[in-house]
Amino acid sequence: MSSTTVPAPAAPPAPRRPATRVSALAGAGVLIRFGLRRDRIRLPVWLISLTLASALTLRSLADLYDTAEGRASAARTAGSPAAIATSGPRHYLSDYTVGSMLSHQMLGFTALLVGLMSVLIVTRHTRAEEETGRAELLRSAVVGRHAQLAAALAVAAAANVGLALLIAGSLAAQGAGSAGLAGALVYGFAHAGVGIAFAAVAAVTVQTTAHARGASGMALAVIGLAYALRATGDVGDGTLSWLSPIGWAQRTYAFVDNRWWPILLSLAFAAAVSAVAFPLSTRRDVGAGLRPARQGRRSASWALTRPAGFALRLHRGMLLGFGAGLLVLGVMYGSLLGDVEDLLGSLEEYRRTLEALGGTTVTEAFASMVMLVLAIVAAVQVAMAALRPRAEESAGRAEALLATGLSRDRWVLAHVTVGAAGGTLLLLVAGLGFGAAGAVATGDGSLVWKLAGAALAYAPALWFTLGCAVALFGRLPRQTGLVWLVPVYSFAVGYLGQLLRFPHWLNNLSPFGHVPRLPAAELEWTPLLVLTALAAGLVWFGLAGFRRRDLETS
Amino acid sequence: MTTAIDVTGLRKSFGRTRALDGLDLTVGTGEVHGFLGPNGAGKSTTIRVLLGLVRADGGSARMLGGDPWKDAVALHRRLAYVPGDVELWPNLTGGEAIDLLARLRGGLDRRRRDELVERFDLDPTKKGRAYSKGNRQKVAIVAALASDAELLLLDEPTAGLDPLMEVVFQDVVTQAKEAGRTVLLSSHILAQVEKLCDRVSIIRQGRTVQSGTLAGMRHLTRTTVEARTARPVTGLDGLPGVHGPRVDGDRVHFTVDGTHLDGALRALGAFGIRALTSHPPTLEELMLRHYGDELAAHGHHAAADDDMGDGPTGGAGGGPDGGPDGEPGGAPAGEPGGAPREATAGGAAQGPTGGATR
Numbered sequence: 001m002s003s004t005t006v007p008a009p010a011a012p013p014a015p016r017r018p019a020t021r022v023s024a025l026a027g028a029g030v031l032i033r034f035g036l037r038r039d040r041i042r043l044p045v046w047l048i049s050l051t052l053a054s055a056l057t058l059r060s061l062a063d064l065y066d067t068a069e070g071r072a073s074a075a076r077t078a079g080s081p082a083a084i085a086t087s088g089p090r091h092y093l094s095d096y097t098v099g100s101m102l103s104h105q106m107l108g109f110t111a112l113l114v115g116l117m118s119v120l121i122v123t124r125h126t127r128a129e130e131e132t133g134r135a136e137l138l139r140s141a142v143v144g145r146h147a148q149l150a151a152a153l154a155v156a157a158a159a160n161v162g163l164a165l166l167i168a169g170s171l172a173a174q175g176a177g178s179a180g181l182a183g184a185l186v187y188g189f190a191h192a193g194v195g196i197a198f199a200a201v202a203a204v205t206v207q208t209t210a211h212a213r214g215a216s217g218m219a220l221a222v223i224g225l226a227y228a229l230r231a232t233g234d235v236g237d238g239t240l241s242w243l244s245p246i247g248w249a250q251r252t253y254a255f256v257d258n259r260w261w262p263i264l265l266s267l268a269f270a271a272a273v274s275a276v277a278f279p280l281s282t283r284r285d286v287g288a289g290l291r292p293a294r295q296g297r298r299s300a301s302w303a304l305t306r307p308a309g310f311a312l313r314l315h316r317g318m319l320l321g322f323g324a325g326l327l328v329l330g331v332m333y334g335s336l337l338g339d340v341e342d343l344l345g346s347l348e349e350y351r352r353t354l355e356a357l358g359g360t361t362v363t364e365a366f367a368s369m370v371m372l373v374l375a376i377v378a379a380v381q382v383a384m385a386a387l388r389p390r391a392e393e394s395a396g397r398a399e400a401l402l403a404t405g406l407s408r409d410r411w412v413l414a415h416v417t418v419g420a421a422g423g424t425l426l427l428l429v430a431g432l433g434f435g436a437a438g439a440v441a442t443g444d445g446s447l448v449w450k451l452a453g454a455a456l457a458y459a460p461a462l463w464f465t466l467g468c469a470v471a472l473f474g475r476l477p478r479q480t481g482l483v484w485l486v487p488v489y490s491f492a493v494g495y496l497g498q499l500l501r502f503p504h505w506l507n508n509l510s511p512f513g514h515v516p517r518l519p520a521a522e523l524e525w526t527p528l529l530v531l532t533a534l535a536a537g538l539v540w541f542g543l544a545g546f547r548r549r550d551l552e553t554s
Numbered sequence: 555m556t557t558a559i560d561v562t563g564l565r566k567s568f569g570r571t572r573a574l575d576g577l578d579l580t581v582g583t584g585e586v587h588g589f590l591g592p593n594g595a596g597k598s599t600t601i602r603v604l605l606g607l608v609r610a611d612g613g614s615a616r617m618l619g620g621d622p623w624k625d626a627v628a629l630h631r632r633l634a635y636v637p638g639d640v641e642l643w644p645n646l647t648g649g650e651a652i653d654l655l656a657r658l659r660g661g662l663d664r665r666r667r668d669e670l671v672e673r674f675d676l677d678p679t680k681k682g683r684a685y686s687k688g689n690r691q692k693v694a695i696v697a698a699l700a701s702d703a704e705l706l707l708l709d710e711p712t713a714g715l716d717p718l719m720e721v722v723f724q725d726v727v728t729q730a731k732e733a734g735r736t737v738l739l740s741s742h743i744l745a746q747v748e749k750l751c752d753r754v755s756i757i758r759q760g761r762t763v764q765s766g767t768l769a770g771m772r773h774l775t776r777t778t779v780e781a782r783t784a785r786p787v788t789g790l791d792g793l794p795g796v797h798g799p800r801v802d803g804d805r806v807h808f809t810v811d812g813t814h815l816d817g818a819l820r821a822l823g824a825f826g827i828r829a830l831t832s833h834p835p836t837l838e839e840l841m842l843r844h845y846g847d848e849l850a851a852h853g854h855h856a857a858a859d860d861d862m863g864d865g866p867t868g869g870a871g872g873g874p875d876g877g878p879d880g881e882p883g884g885a886p887a888g889e890p891g892g893a894p895r896e897a898t899a900g901g902a903a904q905g906p907t908g909g910a911t912r
Contacts, residue, residue: 211683296647298647399607
């Protein structure tokens with residue numbers, strides 16, 4: 001200012017327009033590129049895995065079901081309520097080509113993963129940023145009030161559209177007659193619709209709580225609810241499925257009718273939900289949730305200062321959430337039990353297959369399939385619980401704890417105990433919900449304890465999962481994420497294995513594959529005892545490693 | 555005096571980074587020991603080795619008569635630790651976190667805990683996520699000091715505390731010392747160390763560069779003397795131990811080795827002393843003596859030297875814009891007249907400080 005000549009006498013400067021009027025979205029473009037840059041590894045991994053899963057499934061379906069007779073037989077098996085509950089609506093069966101088989105069997109499953117991906121993208125770029133305080137730094141720059149949320153949604157949308165194109169391309173490239181281009185495109189974009197819908201849900205949940213974990217948890221609960229709604233709806237008259245974005249995606253009937261409009265329904269839902277998220281975000285402070293922070297206790301209870309009591313406190317929220325979710329899921333499946341027999345009575349072939357299994361009833365066969373799903377959901381919680389020590393270590397909170405009279409062994413074992421007991425409790429809750437609802441639906445009271453017992457048989461598989469997590473924590477602390485392979489692999493093998501006629505040894509690699517499939521099969525103690533012993537061995541192995549390694553600190 | 559901590563030749567690498575490279579540290583029982591060094595010098599790593607959280611690659615470490623790695627848990631019952639970066643559980647209140655940490659250590663003096671909460675003006679009912687950095691720090695300090703640990707390991711404990719709380723902290727540590735506890739205080743707040751510590755160890759790049767009492771260290775370095783005399787001073791150049799004398803009319807300014815202070819003052823007396831200020835080297839000067847070349851590498855050479863050459867009162871703080879520049883002798887930086895003076899001052903200061911290490 002000093003050296004330049006100002007021609008006119010200094011007039012008072014014209015008041016500038018307030019920055020907020022410029023744009024609430026200022027900086028969104030930069031943030032989108034920044035977000036894509038940050039996720040440059042993560043997103044391709046998601047996209048490529050999901051695309052490969054779809055493409056390889058189509059390939060194996062095409063190999064396995066290359067005759068019309070084979071496909072007709074598959075359609076008959078796939079029409080049982082148990083199969084419908086874990087796959088998709090019956091309408092696909094009217095034209096059961098390889099493509100529609102893929103869409104029927106696979107879409108519901110990949111939709112869950114796409115939803116998970118989208119929720120994690122949105123929370124990572126919004127609430128997680130606020131929680132760490134990085135958002136504050138960004139928001140102090142020329143960044144509009146809504147720019148961060150808009151950018152996160154845009155990154156999620158871009159990932160979903162990219163995924164849609166990749167899946168469509170990979171399916172179309174396989175050409176296989178029925179898997180035509182139109183079907184491939186509808187199939188791909190059905191995923192995008194689900195993903196964008198759940199990204200919008202996450203945009204709302206990140207406003208409500210101050211924590212990324214809580215926000216993700218809430219959004220994942222919505223995904224779980226959406227899945228449960230479509231499962232119940234598809235087995236029943238289909239009404240409930242229309243309340244679920246996953247249901248909408250499946251009602252595109254890709255490779256059968258190739259309808260686009262259910263995808264528009266997803267987009268409209270996403271727009272409506274985001275329209276709630278943006279105003280909500282202006283009703284709170286940066287870094288805060290909509291719910292105000294409450295005052296807490298001035299001092300700790302006796303139980304909290306015991307290692308196990310403290311671990312329980314850290315796991316409590318997650319346990320309650322999963323417990324509620326599993327109870328709802330169990331009750332939903334249980335309420336189907338009354339109809340299973342009637343619906344399957346007409347399916348002669350299915351009945352014969354079951355008889356070959358060991359002369360069990362149709363209801364029991366259905367129940368044992370549901371049990372696997374419930375157990376794997378419980379395994380997710382157990383894996384999270386077992387990874388808690390690692391989370392505490394990475395966050396720098398373990399340091400202060402382990403500098404007290406608490407030994408490393410006791411610290412980890414407290415989490416292991418709470419995780420193992422919590423997982424078992426979850427199985428019991430799910431089994432009781434399933435059994436009680438089943439008892440009401442069928443009038444057979446013995447189902448309550450029978451199904452609760454069947455659920456508990458999965459406890460050793462959960463403990464094994466937990467053991468894997470502890471072993472990784474002790475030996476490969478940076479690779480603890482590998483533990484997710486256990487539930488994901490078990491689900492994939494248990495869920496798709498029968499349809500794709502996986503060789504038996506693939507199923508044997510899954511700890512859940514060794515659990516006797518009660519109530520359809522007989523109880524066998526040997527595999528359960530072996531799994532329990534292996535779990536104990538893995539925990540011991542992990543602890544021995546942890547005792548010897550450095551605590552990782554920032 | 556028995557030793558509470560005895561570390562010799564400690565080595566630790568993280569991948570390619572060498573965090574500790576033959577570090578020595580001896581802390582006597584009942585003393586408050588200052589542990590000084592810039593960020594990344596290895597202070598926190600040393601403390602984590604002492605806590606058995608990290609295992610040393612080489613060298614030996616003994617603490618309270620035990621092995622920090624093997625006897626970790628037993629030792630932890632006798633010590634309390636305040637990390638430099640306190641992380642709390644988001645859904646536990648500060649009060650709960652204090653109780654948790656203190657009871658896991660083996661005990662809690664409830665009366666002391668409440669008194670400390672009061673003195674540090676901490677609201678124990680807030681959840682961990684709601685605390686600022688300073689308040690998280692207070693939670694850890696209260697948890698550590700509410701115990702009756704015989705050894706306190708404090709790793710830059712007051713980062714984020716306001717000056718008022720800093721004073722409270724100093725009182726509390728002084729009390730701990732009076733109660734006979736041993737304290738290892740890692741810090742780069744020099745005023746704090748000067749006030750609290752009996753002995754200090756200065757470390758850099760994983761090695762101990764100097765260790766001893768502050769008085770002893772000062773003895774090895776130079777005292778700054780400024781005086782006004784009745785007659786202009788002459789002949790200072792020839793005196794042993796006198797460095798960079800500068801005479802400006804009736805004013806004189808020089809630094810002198812601790813062992814030659816007496817002779818220099820006698821010589822000065824002959825010219826009729828009207829006013830005299832002298833100050834021992836500040837901790838800044840002691841530190842800068844070891845880190846002078848690093849500062850030079852970062853382009854802060856002139857500023858640091860200027861500060862040291864001119865500072866009449868010493869103490870903490872005081873950058874190039876501090877008090878000294880306002881004095882008659884010091885012209886504002888950047889104006890032509892100031893340049894020669896600054897050059898001289900720089901030269902004078904280089905003797906005891908940067909020059910020694912170069």
